[in-house]
Amino acid sequence: MSFNYVGSLNGSGRRLRKVQCSASQSIAVGDAIQFSTTAGTVIPAVAAEEIAGIVTGFVDKYGVPQSNSTVTAGTAASSAVTSDSSTATSDYLLVDINPGSLYSCEVSATLGTTTGSDKAGVWLVLSDANTLDETSVTHDLDTSQTIVHAYSHGADPKNSARLICNFMMAPYLGTV
Secondary structure, three states, rough: OOOHHHHHHHOOOOEEEEEEOOOOOOOOEEEEEEEOOOEEEOOOOOOOOOOOOEEEEOOOOOOEEEOOOOOOOOOOOOOOEEEOOOOOOOOOOEOOOOOOEEEEEEEEOOOOOOOOOOEEEEEEEEEHHHHHEEEEEEEOOOOOOOOEEEEEEEOOOOEEEEEEEEEEEEEHOOOO
């Protein structure tokens, strides 16, 4: 599954940035990404790192949409395996970096299994690039979590197995 865009808290819609993808990555529209150790490139996000944004499409170095970037609002779109050349410069992603964007999010277990995971006003951590860890729910931003990724606005009214969340984006893109 993936994170599906459903709207915006701040009325500005998605704020898109073009970022270069690291070589040999499998990334889908709706995945969370993070910056890699290779300066300026991104990889699928993991739990222990800050996210840089949510993938909205695939473009070339000029920002022209690629054939595998067909996006239907509210659904997961196609995925791409980027070039396996470590010198590839043609694999770019369009990424939503707006911390006010709302997403319908898959969770790792049934909502409510961990007390409060089905409620608004809690924070969660990624379990992988397209799923939130249902057991990571916390009510505050103290030392209980090193990094939190998503703030819950409660269960998705269109799919009660998913949460509506907005994401804490990495500050290096100037969004926080």
